[in-house]
Amino acid sequence: MSKWKYRESDDYFSYDKIRRGKDKRKKNKKAIDNFVLDEDKWLVKDNWFKARVVEVHKRYAFVSPITEDGDIVTKDVWLSTVARKHLQSKRLERNNVVVGDVVLCRPATGEEPDVSEELPYCVVENLKPRFSEISRVDPASMERKHILASNVDQLLIVASFCSPLVKWGLIDRYLVLAEEQNIEPIIVLNKQDLLLEESEKFQKKAEEEIANYRSLGYKVFSISVLGKSQDDIEAIGESLKDKCSILSGHSGVGKSSLVNLFRPEITQEVEANADIFYKGRHTTTYASLLKLGTGGIVVDTPGIRSFLLGERSSIDLTYSFREMRPYLGKCKYRECRHIDEPDCAILEALHDGKITSRRYQSYKGLLLGDTGRQGRTRDDELEE
Ligand SMILES: Nc1nc2c(ncn2[C@@H]2O[C@H](COP(=O)(O)OP(=O)(O)O)[C@@H](O)[C@H]2O)c(=O)[nH]1
Numbered sequence: 156m157s158k159w160k161y162r163e164s165d166d167y168f169s170y171d172k173i174r175r176g177k178d179k180r181k182k183n184k185k186a187i188d189n190f191v192l193d194e195d196k197w198l199v200k201d202n203w204f205k206a207r208v209v210e211v212h213k214r215y216a217f218v219s220p221i222t223e224d225g226d227i228v229t230k231d232v233w234l235s236t237v238a239r240k241h242l243q244s245k246r247l248e249r250n251n252v253v254v255g256d257v258v259l260c261r262p263a264t265g266e267e268p269d270v271s272e273e274l275p276y277c278v279v280e281n282l283k284p285r286f287s288e289i290s291r292v293d294p295a296s297m298e299r300k301h302i303l304a305s306n307v308d309q310l311l312i313v314a315s316f317c318s319p320l321v322k323w324g325l326i327d328r329y330l331v332l333a334e335e336q337n338i339e340p341i342i343v344l345n346k347q348d349l350l351l352e353e354s355e356k357f358q359k360k361a362e363e364e365i366a367n368y369r370s371l372g373y374k375v376f377s378i379s380v381l382g383k384s385q386d387d388i389e390a391i392g393e394s395l396k397d398k399c400s401i402l403s404g405h406s407g408v409g410k411s412s413l414v415n416l417f418r419p420e421i422t423q424e425v426e427a428n429a430d431i432f433y434k435g436r437h438t439t440t441y442a443s444l445l446k447l448g449t450g451g452i453v454v455d456t457p458g459i460r461s462f463l464l465g466e467r468s469s470i471d472l473t474y475s476f477r478e479m480r481p482y483l484g485k486c487k488y489r490e491c492r493h494i495d496e497p498d499c500a501i502l503e504a505l506h507d508g509k510i511t512s513r514r515y516q517s518y519k520g521l522l523l524g525d526t527g528r529q530g531r532t533r534d535d536e537l538e539e
Pocket residue numbers: 345346347348349378379380381382405406407408409410411412413424425426427428429439458
């Protein structure tokens with residue numbers, strides 16, 4: 156039997172039209188355009204409901220209903236797939252829905268394939284436009300972007316002083332993202348207990364970096380999740396309240412351990428042995444959205460070894476490096492890249508010590524597109 160069954164009552168699917176293929180394409184295009192729709196334009200029918208995407212897998216996503224007062228119970232999970240008519244999307248993204256998305260769902264009618272017997276099943280009909288996106292270049296396809304999460308107000312950049320070693324350049328890349336998306340970034344440096352075993356030189360360098368970020372106005376917390384009872388951990392809990400925050404950083408730095416301190420509805424799996432990181436294995440596989448007992452919502456993400464930002468113009472990048480902002484437009488050439496041009500205000504500031512050479516290297520790497528490419532190994536696919 157052909158895919159498109161002739162139905163007398165349904166003129167749209169009449170055999171002739173389908174053979175010509177014209178109207179089919181038209182219909183699909185319209186459907187795609189209507190997928191992302193403001194909430195006030197949603198056509199909500201009887202038992203349809205608003206939900207938030209809490210976890211995304213290859214062929215399906217988990218969603219949790221949003222109550223009238225805007226609350227969400229992340230323990231109440233539905234299995235969902237995006238309505239078939241929307242799946243032809245040619246948008247340059249990896250997934251149709253991502254963690255954090257607000258969607259309109261209808262309970263499945265039974266026509267859809269039966270995927271799970273344990274969970275209720277629904278179909279995603281509409282997606283609310285996202286107000287923020289945390290994305291990187293998709294390691295599997297450089298033209299695509301991989302959106303890790305959406306609709307977050309805060310970015311917790313988590314790193315550990317050692318095992319794995321802190322990568323200041325990675326922190327800078329996350330900061331650029333936060334600046335561009337207008338999301339509040341918070342830098343959390345974990346495993347302070349291990350820092351004490353490091354050389355004095357190493358400790359001094361870490362102190363300098365932290366002082367520099369603070370002087371730029373960024374919030375930086377230095378903690379040890381294992382040590383607990385610290386003011387900084389309490390302060391982090393405070394800043395998570397009433398917000399949706401995404402935790403990002405390498406695997407093994409202690410993201411899930413940190414989340415577990417704030418009584419999440421579902422306890423996060425913590426890697427038993429930190430050394431697993433070096434063997435290229437990982438346990439947290441998917442980003443998941445969780446409500447915290449202490450207040451707020453977080454998206455815990457799996458370890459991502461490569462975090463590539465796409466190409467950016469020197470003007471955009473200069474703006475994203477806070478210490479460079481005051482010099483915008485002060486170079487001799489308007490199109491100055493601040494690399495080797497004469498009379499460059501940024502190079503002058505660098506020379507005068509107003510911009511650290513470490514941060515400048517991050518800028519240069521991002522502009523010339525070489526930062527983050529090192530270390531792009533097969534593990535990227537393992538850790539996607
Ligand atoms: N020494 C030390 N180890 C920690 C600390 N916090 C977490 N760990 C360990 O680091 C490993 C990775 O933690 P996990 O929370 O799974 O990291 P994630 O991959 O970022 O979610 C686990 O073995 C934790 O016990 C800390 O403050 N100090």
